[in-house]
Amino acid sequence: MVSTGIVAKPFRGLGGFFAMALDTLVCMFRPPFAWREYLLQTWFVARVSLVPTLMLSIPFTVLTVFTFNVLLVEFGAADFSGTGASLGTVNQTGPIVTVLVVAGAGATSMCADLGARTIREELDALRVMGVNPIQSLVVPRVLAATTVALLLSSLVILVGLAGGFVFSVYFQHVTPGAFVAGMTLITGLSDVVVALIKATLFGLTAGLIACYMGISAGGGPAGVGNAVNETVVFSFVALFVINVIVTAVGFQVAP
Amino acid sequence: MSAGTVVAQRLPRVTRWTRSAVDGADRIGAQAEFYAKTVVSVGDAVIRYTSELIRLIAQMSLGTGALVMIGGTTAIVGFLTLSTGALVAVQGYNQFSQVGVEALIGFASAFFNVRLIAPLTAGVAMAATIGAGATAQIGAMRISEEIDALEVMGIRSVAYLASTRVAAGVVVVIPVYCVAVMASFFAARFGTTFFYGQSTGVYDHYFYTFLSTTDLLWSFVLALVMAVVIMLVHTYYGYNASGGPAGVGEAVGRAVRTSLITASVVVLFVSLAIYGQSGHFNLAG
Numbered sequence: 001m002v003s004t005g006i007v008a009k010p011f012r013g014l015g016g017f018f019a020m021a022l023d024t025l026v027c028m029f030r031p032p033f034a035w036r037e038y039l040l041q042t043w044f045v046a047r048v049s050l051v052p053t054l055m056l057s058i059p060f061t062v063l064t065v066f067t068f069n070v071l072l073v074e075f076g077a078a079d080f081s082g083t084g085a086s087l088g089t090v091n092q093t094g095p096i097v098t099v100l101v102v103a104g105a106g107a108t109s110m111c112a113d114l115g116a117r118t119i120r121e122e123l124d125a126l127r128v129m130g131v132n133p134i135q136s137l138v139v140p141r142v143l144a145a146t147t148v149a150l151l152l153s154s155l156v157i158l159v160g161l162a163g164g165f166v167f168s169v170y171f172q173h174v175t176p177g178a179f180v181a182g183m184t185l186i187t188g189l190s191d192v193v194v195a196l197i198k199a200t201l202f203g204l205t206a207g208l209i210a211c212y213m214g215i216s217a218g219g220g221p222a223g224v225g226n227a228v229n230e231t232v233v234f235s236f237v238a239l240f241v242i243n244v245i246v247t248a249v250g251f252q253v254a255p
Numbered sequence: 256m257s258a259g260t261v262v263a264q265r266l267p268r269v270t271r272w273t274r275s276a277v278d279g280a281d282r283i284g285a286q287a288e289f290y291a292k293t294v295v296s297v298g299d300a301v302i303r304y305t306s307e308l309i310r311l312i313a314q315m316s317l318g319t320g321a322l323v324m325i326g327g328t329t330a331i332v333g334f335l336t337l338s339t340g341a342l343v344a345v346q347g348y349n350q351f352s353q354v355g356v357e358a359l360i361g362f363a364s365a366f367f368n369v370r371l372i373a374p375l376t377a378g379v380a381m382a383a384t385i386g387a388g389a390t391a392q393i394g395a396m397r398i399s400e401e402i403d404a405l406e407v408m409g410i411r412s413v414a415y416l417a418s419t420r421v422a423a424g425v426v427v428v429i430p431v432y433c434v435a436v437m438a439s440f441f442a443a444r445f446g447t448t449f450f451y452g453q454s455t456g457v458y459d460h461y462f463y464t465f466l467s468t469t470d471l472l473w474s475f476v477l478a479l480v481m482a483v484v485i486m487l488v489h490t491y492y493g494y495n496a497s498g499g500p501a502g503v504g505e506a507v508g509r510a511v512r513t514s515l516i517t518a519s520v521v522v523l524f525v526s527l528a529i530y531g532q533s534g535h536f537n538l539a540g
Contacts, residue, residue, distance in 0.1 A: 092346060224501060
């Protein structure tokens with residue numbers, strides 16, 4: 001009996017997650033939409049993620065550009081470092097940094113906030129008053145995470161490209177004109193669109209995971225801490241997998 | 256009315272601004288003090304709290320709570336590097352075949368996986384699993400006043416809670432990073448040879464030609480440095496959690512944000528220091 005409980009637990013969690021995701025999807029199109037909560041949450045997630053975005057995208061891009069430039073200088077093609085920078089930033093570093101920011105900053109604070117409400121039994125109070133917590137709390141949060149992720153990914157790409165430009169031009173002595181001219185050599189509109197699609201999916205998934213973990217938190221102080229911990233782990237795993245799949249599909253659809 | 260009060264009333268904005276700047280400096284000082292104390296007491300922790308250290312090593316490598324179900328820290332780190340390794344295959348193969356040099360994908364795996372992707376991904380995964388777990392545990396102890404109880408019993412709480420975790424992190428990171436590197440190599444090779452149909456001989460030739468032992472050792476150093484930084488940041492935020500049950504969750508979130516930023520900045524500077532201006536790279540061998 002005990003062993004079946006242990007085996008069944010992860011599956012029950014997975015089932016609960018999909019049930020909540022379905023509920024959220026249904027509630028999304030059902031009238032009263034919580035505009036105020038949506039705007040507040042968008043502002044909250046944006047505020048929490050802005051500094052990590054700037055602080056993470058610069059080192060990641062500089063590291064990528066540095067590693068690329070080592071290679072390009074060896075080939076005698078340092079003028080193409082702009083190509084490497086835009087390729088790395090738009091296709092991989094941008095989405096990965098967006099993952100880190102959305103899951104590591106946005107989802108954690110969202111889950112901490114919801115988890116605190118859950119263990120203070122505010123959600124039960126809402127249900128007693130006849131308010132559906134999915135509609136009033138989860139839907140605006142998931143949509144806010146999606147919106148902010150989409151906006152952040154463009155910021156990550158811009159900041160990353162600027163950081164790569166400064167590093168290449170001022171520290172590795174690449175000609176600025178050659179850097180800018182090389183940027184659009186391989187990277188085009190389809191890559192940018194794929195990056196934006198990725199970011200939207202990241203925000204949606206991370207928001208759903210954070211809300212599910214927050215709603216199902218329990219067991220006092222350790223419970224909320226564990227819920228946040230599991231949010232980070234599960235959203236990292238989910239988002240990295242989404243990243244690989246969307247990259248592969250993107251190359252098939254728009255080479 | 257003292258002079259300070261008069262100034263505070265006349266210039267509220269300036270006062271608030273100064274106070275927040277002073278508070279920020281205070282926080283940096285408190286963190287530096289905590290880190291120094293933790294690092295100094297590592298010796299103490301190894302000698303006096305050996306059994307706690309061993310328990311933590313076991314717990315960190317295989318995970319706690321719901322994470323045990325999916326294989327613990329090692330499995331998660333392996334899985335994340337598996338997915339980024341697959342990314343090398345997908346991105347590299349498609350990009351290289353546009354230029355007509357898809358034979359060089361083995362080289363890309365040996366170069367980018369070792370220098371860039373495996374250390375960064377492993378660091379991120381460690382922050383999410385071991386680090387966030389440590390913050391959640393210590394934070395819950397702080398909220399339920401167990402840390403005060405430890406102090407009353409005459410146990411050095413920093414050595415017992417923080418230093419043991421830093422030492423355990425350093426021990427655990429080595430096997431975990433081995434798994435990470437192997438997973439990223441395997442995923443890149445499997446993706447290229449199985450899905451995109453490149454012959455294994457071509458892949459292996461370029462892979463082994465450009466795989467450098469020195470780079471691999473340096474990337475272990477990167478992983479070690481990251482483990483120390485991540486564990487220090489996470490234990491600090493757990494140790495200083497406040498604000499009831501909700502505070503633990505907030506502390507975990509803040510710790511993850513800070514440690515991701517610190518770890519990536521540290522990796523950037525350490526790799527610049529290791530590879531330098533010239534990059535220590537020879538195409539000719």
